[in-house]
Amino acid sequence: MNTAAPALGKKPLKANECVQLYFDRAADQIGLDDSFRRLLKMPRREVTVEVPVEMDDGRLETLVGFRVQHNNARGPMKGGLRYHWDVDLDEVRALASLMTWKTALVNIPYGGAKGGICVDPRSLSRKEMERITRKFIDQIHEIVGPDKDIPAPDMGTNAEVMSWIRNQWEKYHGFNPACITGKPVEDYGARGREEATGRGCGILAFKLLKRLGRKPSDCSVAIQGFGNVGSHAAKFMHESEFKIHAVSDISGGYFNAEGLDIPDMLTYTIKNGSLEHYPSAEKISNEELLALDVNMLVPSAIGNAIREDNMHSIKAQVIIEGANNPIHPEADEYLYKNGVVVLPDILANAGGVTVSYFEWVQNRQYYSWDLNRVRQQLDSILSSAFEEVWQASNDFNVSLRTAAFILAIKRVKRATELGGF
Ligand code: NAD
Secondary structure, three states: OOOOOOOOOOOOOOHHHHHHHHHHHHHHHOOOOHHHHHHHHOOOEEEEEEEEEEOOOOOEEEEEEEEEEEEOOOOOEEEEEEEEOOOOHHHHHHHHHHHHHHHHHOOOOOOEEEEEEEOOHHHOOHHHHHHHHHHHHHHHOOOOEOOOEEEEEOOOOOHHHHHHHHHHHHHHHOOOHHHOOOOOHHHOOOOOHHHHHHHHHHHHHHHHHHHOOOOHHHOEEEEEOOOHHHHHHHHHHHHOOOEEEEEEEOOEEEEOOOOOOHHHHHHHHHHHOOOOOOOOOEEEOHHHHHOOOOOEEEEOOOOOOEOOOOHHHOOOOEEEOOOOOOEOHHHHHHHHHOOOEEEOHHHHOOHHHHHHHHHHHHHHHOOOOOHHHHHHHHHHHHHHHHHHHHHHHHHHOOOHHHHHHHHHHHHHHHHHHHHOO
């Protein structure tokens, strides 16, 4: 296996090559030797399974599911489960390694993993979704669990899916709600988990602005994606007096020069399932949203949203990566050279895994925290990680992304050395 990251400008990099490139930039800074690079880049285990499922109309459909377990030097592996038509092994591999660096960066006792099924969740009935989920767990239940690998929600999955997973996993292994996080609050979930990723983006945006000597009330924002991450980021930022001028979902973008009424849009989405036909805003495309003349962009939907072909149109000076891998490395380099400050995914969206950790802790203690405690601890963990990244970025004179990778790689390397080979 060739673990060297390819050079820029040869052919479009695949998702995992992008993460490896970011890894190598940081590894160069700390002089990480080749043997460690190979060890830390390579996943421990990759599993591809067939997911045969009977559809509502009686048809047999065979889907493909993946679970990649990247690294467990610091603890059980942790990472979401994505249902999306773009899911493939390379993407899951990339996302699994990002989880290793994310959990290390916020210093919670986990490694990294990720899973997914290649399917369009919009085309499924609730019952089909449940059958697919249960069948997938039948296929992977032996390699996941509270001390091995703990899944959580990601794109296309939600708290209800997590309940099905718990139930199916427990059929084999007995009661243990810590086998999965992101569950509904009434089913051993944690208060504040659902909002955590978006809220974390908001908290960190606030801290970053303060460092840049700016105020939220002077900061115009556009948010791509209005699902779990984007909608909660919008809610928190709206309540914190940021001026949100545009949000989008798969149906397109919605713009208002005076600022959007976010509470109204949240109510509309709950009622209608998406923002489609939302009346109180001008309709724009997702590409137009990214090119808006705003101070801050929060890409919170898909990977590769900002690429070589659209990077020149970006006008925002600050980007908060709510999504995983939303900026392609060519664009990342271009933005950095042009003074755009990018808060990287492994920090910006780490609020979700942080509160998943709180959920796991509560499940293991059969004890439930109140929302204030969750929010305070989340704030405290993200603030510490932010300050460390800011400091490392100054010390090494590198981007916030490279600084974040430096800190994470050092921690995983140290844990590997302490554990022995
Ligand atoms: P979600 O399924 O709840 O929402 C996704 C949103 O993106 C929806 O509004 C959808 O309409 C929109 N969308 C989909 N395709 C789009 C496109 N082509 N253009 C514009 N919008 C599009 O997913 P989520 O949980 O909010 O995850 C979003 C991103 O955040 C993913 O990259 C995910 O890996 C990352 N993330 C999520 C969590 C979490 O806790 N849910 C944690 C960390 C990172």
